[in-house]
Amino acid sequence: MSDWTTIQKLLVAIPALPLVATMVTALLGPRYLRGKSHLPIVFGLVISCVLSLELLRQLNRAIENHETGIGYETTVDLWTWASVPEAYDGSGSRKTIGDSTGRLITDVHDASDSSGPFHIAVTLRADGLTCIMLAMVTLVALLIAIYAVGYMHQDRGCWRFFTYIGLFVFSMTMLVSASNFVLLYVFWEAVGLCSYLLIGFWYEKREAAAAGTKAFLVNRVGDFGFALALFFIWTVYGTLNFHDTQNAPGVLGQERLSSMQQEFGRPGESGEGHPRGAQDQDVRTGYVGGGIGLAICLLLMLGACGKSAQFPLHVWLPDAMEGPTPVSALIHAATMVTAGVYMVARCTPLFAVDCAPYLDPRAVVATIGGLSALIAGIIAMTQNDLKRVLAYSTISQLGYMFLALGTGSLVGIIAGMFHLFTHAFFKSLLFLGAGSVMHAMGGVIDMRKFGGLRRLMPMTFWTFLAGALALSGIWPLAGFFSKDAILAAAYDVGHGEAAYASLFLWLTYAAFLTAFLTALYTFRAFYMTFFGAEEIPAEAGHHARESRPIMTVPLVILALGALAVGWIFGQPGATKSGFAGVAASTPSLAVMVHPGYRALDTAAERKSAAERKSAAEKKSAAEKGSVAEKGLHQDSHRRVAIISLVLAVLGIGIAGFLYLGDAREVRAIIQWPVMKQLHRISYGKFFFDPVYWILVVLPGLALASICYAFDRWLIDGLVNTIGRIPSGIGRLFRNMQCGMLQTYALWMLLGVLTLLGSAVWHMW
């Protein structure tokens, strides 16, 4: 421990503090701390947050001093979780992996020796992505924990709440510092558990208990995909370490790094033995493509869809709003739900493989993202529950992030991560604002039941406005920079020469439409809550006033963030140490600026290695330059910025026209035939819940009943029938011993006759 570097010490301390705080709260909370249960957690988070910022600074310095190799990362090994020697039989897999059909799996480890260990260590790692996520998570968590001190102070389960929050921050910080897929999966489910516990925090409410179970189960469906992806990765690569963990032994795609540093292509790809195999393996990256590569990506994406609430697994997130509002802000808006985005960004090289002749996995990611963004945007238009509007808006914004990741370009992926970062600020701000309203309204969150709160709650009003403007993407607030970068990246691919250009063109249009809808529904909610005649529900009672400073101060800080983070980090001129620079130093992203990386738009080209190398080098140099010098904003994207800004302003204006004052225009519009149908669909949330109920839950329960009937009547019936044979035979003979002399005589006679008969028969 003493020979750890500062970065390693920090990396261990950041998750350790919330864990210790959790244990203290859990042990002392119910008896001693009671109403002061927040103290250990808040204290731990303050230190964790400071340490995270320090870690970011240290990392920055390390990146600047670090010139060799691809990207920068450092790991710290804690203990061995499981290590099974000689578990991966490389020779066996070579013999068989290209099986009779010869096309599922290809030979990967032809250079390595025949068997490798299954080695899973609890190893943390720090790199650009990790440090950004750590800083964001601990900062937002700290602010929300402070807010929660005010929000939860009357709840008698206060200690339970802060224990869960501490456990969550521990799990989330571990999730983003994991160095292998198993550890990632462990904390992936651990944050899911915290989400389950916190959604069901008020477990006496039936809806809350049901929503918790639903969230866990929908996530389990996603995790089913994630687990299968892990099994495939192990089967194909023989390791579950991240592909870019260079310090650890047995690294996924290790050949990739060496091959990249030496030469493109690999010797021994004769194409004789398994013709399909040679084609499936991406000769330039060392990663396996083809059917198995696509399967891995799609299964990982299924996992991401569950955690990040993307179509078609988004149904749990709106229900998750049953939990306390700080939880909605922390887990279901700012941090946990972005884990899917983080994971896909982390796995960029896996998604970049050539899966020809199948789909490109990145097109799938982008399509799911674009669809989710649009669908959730449409649903958010008609919801009356303020928190649910925000929940659908979260789904929509996460969709943007996936769209950005799907573009496959470095600019796109960094834009997606940047949106994740800015979104954390303004969306948690909006949720906390909604919580402040809910607190004042005595738990009422239906926007039809209150209105005109701007004078009653001025702090909440102004901070909410900042958040709403940022979400709508108004310059120069946070959302503008990140959303604009995403739109630009998608627009670029759409206007490029990629195989999927037309798809991306449509996705760009969908994203523009979503941008318009975002402004519209955000300001619909804003106007309905804060404008119009002042209206306060009866439940509010004496609560109906501005929240206490302990709640409004975090609001103000987050509002400042929503105002400024985009401007500070997304400006042109951001250098190597800015957001883009730090993110791009992540090894899995840094490979993209390295020659040899296959961008989406060169997919169709099959040039010779030399040509490809020179083209790639030119491209990478250009991209490196553009990212490092201009930040996320490029001149050619001014058009995109203007369109999105106009759409946002238009949305705000139309929302004002419709929802300020009397809403008779709305009533008129939804009488139009098209609008009537749209309204029905939107209000019914595209009918996902009833459809899933009919297609999944009911058949499942029916099958369960059928199985049980089968078990009782058929299997057990059969067993009992067999069991009755001996006693049945017994009963048969018991009847013979009835005690009547005549019957015995008759049996005796029959016996004698039989004996005689058989004797005669034999003598014959």
Place this chain on the structure above:
Amino acid sequence: MHGSMLGPEQLLLIAIGLPLFGAALIVVHCRPDGRLFARQSALVTAILTLLAAGWLLVQFSNHGTEPFAATDLDWFSDPSGIHIRFAVALDGLSAWLFGLSALLVVTCVLVSWEAIQDRAPSFYAMLLLLETGLLGVFAARDIILFYIFFEFTLIPLFFLIGIWGSEQRRYAAIKFFIFTLIGSLLTLLGLLVLIIWNSQHPAPGRPAELTFSIPDLTASLQAAAAAGDGIPVAVQIWIFGALFAGFAIKVPLFPLHTWLPLAHTEAPTAGSVLLAGILLKIGTYGFLRFSIPMLPEATAVLMPTILWLAVAGIIYGAFVALAQSDIKRLIAYSSVSHLGFCMLGLFALNPLAVEGGALQMINHGLSTGGLFACVGMLYERYHTRQIRDYSGMARKLPILAFFLVIFTLSSIGLPGLNGFAGEFLLLVGAFQRAFTHPALDWGWQLKLIAILATLGVVLGAWYMLWLIQRTFFGPLKEPVRDDIKGPVRDLSFREIAALVPLVVLIVWIGIQPQAFLAPMRPALRDTTSMATVAYERGPQLAEVDWNIHP
């Protein structure tokens, strides 16, 4: 303790003998209504046994050479060459199960503390007799000794269910007894055939003797097989079938499971805990100890069939559990599902999967044992097991809710707890086996099995979390019954003490499974290596030559 003065050999004998001694003490010393003395002496005996077993395990996992703590005494010799020995020892296959048995008996005594009022001395005597049987089964190194201990577990359990069970106890006890007895007789037959075959076809350089020693027999059979003179596959399959009858019923493997829900549900809490925690593992242990190493080729040939039965049990058990309205019965069916996972791991014949399967045997004992203990505590308070009678119990019984949720999370394989470690290893191994197997016609079946088994993890979360949601969450509604005595309180110190050791192990295995895997590894490798090799040669059931040439 005088542990330092005693060698591990003596300690092992003491551990096996102590419960027997305790039982005798209770029977001799106790009036029929002497509940206090009986339970106190039972607790002391169980704790002393646990300390002995724990000390053994610490020594074993630190520097254990196999066989560990071996005692080998001549027991019955016959000039005709029959040597039956009193041979006991521990190795990687049995060590953790041995310790788990000792641990769960302590839990059982504590959960029975107030619940057993009627004829308590007999109850505790039976419990301790059962413990000796269980410890003996796992320690025995001689087939006859194994069989005696094996049957020895049946009788106390038969009475535990039949006397202290609930409404249908007689039916359940008889069904359990007959099922197990028929199976175990066939198993004995199979083992005897193996012994006789071995004596008539000794491996080159080995004496032709009727050896009942498990390690000798294994070594001899494997040597013969390695020399190309093993038992013909067709004969192996017949013998495998005979062994299978007993072990598969014990596991229980679908469709031989119908005794299980009944017995688990009707048994008193202690009986359910031991049934689920240990007795089912005798089946999987039997496969590991006898079937797989002694009949490697039959194992290889029958592997897809058994995997299908295992995965059928996983899915089917989960669905049937989903349909239950009785809490105990739901957990009982979940055992069918979980034991399917164990079997899948053991028979995937892959180093990862086998270790995962062996670990999952321990995991299931801890989590399901804990679940049955929790349900027993609930039943003791409200005298009903119907799900619909309960709602929102977390408000009334928060400590019980805490433990129940932990055991549930362990049972559904939440990462960080033990269930995940086992399930992940065995699924990753099964997957590797399925996708890197010799190119056989039925290769797709293995792939389908691996994927379906993974789906079982989703179903497991469904029925367990739904159970928690219905009984412990929602508005508080306590069952209304006449026979509830006094105000209902949350768990007492005694009840917490019964559950805490299980939770500690659940977390420990979850965060560092390596500490539990490493001691098992050499034995597991030895056990499965022949079968793995046989499997990788790619035999098929359709190609078996059924003509047996004597």
